Amino acid sequence: MARWLVVLVLMGGVVWWVRRWWRQRERRWAEIPRPQREGEMGEKREQLVACNYCGVLLPASEAVRNRGKTWCREHVASGGEGSGQREE
Numbered sequence: 001m002a003r004w005l006v007v008l009v010l011m012g013g014v015v016w017w018v019r020r021w022w023r024q025r026e027r028r029w030a031e032i033p034r035p036q037r038e039g040e041m042g043e044k045r046e047q048l049v050a051c052n053y054c055g056v057l058l059p060a061s062e063a064v065r066n067r068g069k070t071w072c073r074e075h076v077a078s079g080g081e082g083s084g085q086r087e088e
C-alpha cells in the first residue's frame with residue numbers, strides 16, 4: 001500500500017512540475033515577441049494624416065504642410081489648386 005502512495009505522490013509531483021515548466025515555457029514564449037511588437041508599434045505609432053487632395057493616409061513626417069493643410073508629396077506641388085479632376 002505504501003508503495004502505491006509513493007508512486008501516486010511521485011506522479012502527482014511530476015505532473016505538477018511538468019505543468020509548471022510548461023507554463024513558464026509558454027510565458028517565456030509570450031514575453032519574447034511582445035517587446036519587439038511594441039517596438040515596431042512605437043515606430044509605426046507615428047500620427048497618420050490624410051492628404052487634403054487624394055485622402056491617402058501617410059505618416060506626419062512624410063506629409064507636407066502647406067497653407068494649413070496636409071498634402072502628400074505627390075499633391076503638394078498641385079497645392080490643391082486644381083479642381084480635383086487631375087488624376088495620374
Ligand SMILES: [Zn+2]
Binds near residue numbers: 054055056071072074
Ligand atoms: Zn495626395
